Amino acid sequence: MDNAGVQIAFWVLSILTLVAAGGVMVSRNLLHAVLFLIVAFIGVAGFFVLLSAEFIAMAQIVIYVGAIAVLILFAIVLTPQSIRDNSETAMVGPAILLGVALTAVFLFVIHDTTWATDATDPGLSASDLGRALLSTWVLPFEIASVLLTAALVGAIMLVRSETEESEDVPDADA
Amino acid sequence: MLTLEHFLTVGVLLFCLGLVIALSKRNAIGVLMGIELMLNSVNLTLIAFSRFSTGPAEIAGHAFVAFVITVAAAEAAVALALAVAVYRSRQTVEVDQLDLLRS
Structure with a gap:
């Protein structure tokens, strides 16, 4: 580095x-x-x-x-x-104040802590990640796939639900 | 010489910018953009810790980031569908006008 x-x-x-x-x-x-x-x-x-x-x-x-x-x-x-x-809404002043305060706190903590770092590159590759995802983290990995499916089905349902009752949508190729 | 602190500082600045955007924007899509920036800065922090880690489980940072990206994608899809649905029923996505629950 x-x-x-x-x-x-x-x-x-x-x-x-x-x-x-x-x-x-x-x-x-x-x-x-x-x-x-x-x-x-x-x-x-x-x-x-x-x-x-x-x-x-x-x-x-x-x-x-x-x-x-x-x-x-x-x-x-x-x-x-x-x-x-x-x-912005009227809350932009307090929001900026909070952001600056949080930045100050985080920067103080980061520079005050003695991090036990190791500058040598661990040399992780995509195959290491794949092996880890399918061994140590296989349960979260499967749950993530369920979450993605549920989220996408939910998103489609949210957007579709009202168009069907309000008017009949003409066919795309008609 | 770049150290862990450099990357953490960038992560913090990016996170707080995202926080200010998420808290102050009037448009719901603007709020979503702030949240995406915050998630990105957390990913940057996790990868930086993983790169400079001394422990044997450096790959944990990468795995966490993979899950965060997955959840962020799901969250963006649902949030934008919500924005479109809210626009249909209320003709606005400005968060300070969505006060249906206020008595």
Whole structure:
């Protein structure tokens, strides 16, 4: 971790990620906020590569950038123009105050603690992760698949339920 | 020399930005974006701890992140379906106008 390239990558990624997250906060149009969010997701994926978690980085790109961001974009596009406003409620002052206070507390704890770290790369690969998921964590792994199925069925039910009773939807190919 | 503290600091800043966004945005989809940022920063922290860990179970961090990503995907799907359903019945997704339970 003392390689010059790694250090440059770290600082570039930090600035990219935090500026993009700030852009989500300040942009007034919800569509711009989603685009900033995508940049922040890509920055975090870069951090995963830096921390030699290549499989997680790829999963981050595929799931967050490829699925969640597109899902959010669709939700925005499917609702009318009038609700694309990304302004704050009256609670923005207390929220910022809480955020700053929490940052101060966390930063104090992080820099006050003596972490027992080991800078050598553990060299974990995707096959290690796969073996761990199917041995030590096989029960949570199966529960996660049930959770995903339940969530997707629930999401479909939530969106469908009202269209059927209000009007009959014409066939897609009609 | 990059240490664990560098990555934890970035994680904290990202988490608190996400928290401020989640607490202060008027649009429910904006709140969801804040929550996604917070989940991302937690993933970053877990991977950083896993990378700098001294123990034998470094893969635990990776496994946790895999589960967090799965739950985040499920959560995003349900939250956006809820937003669409709420929009249909109330014609708004602004969280300060959803006061149906207020007497």
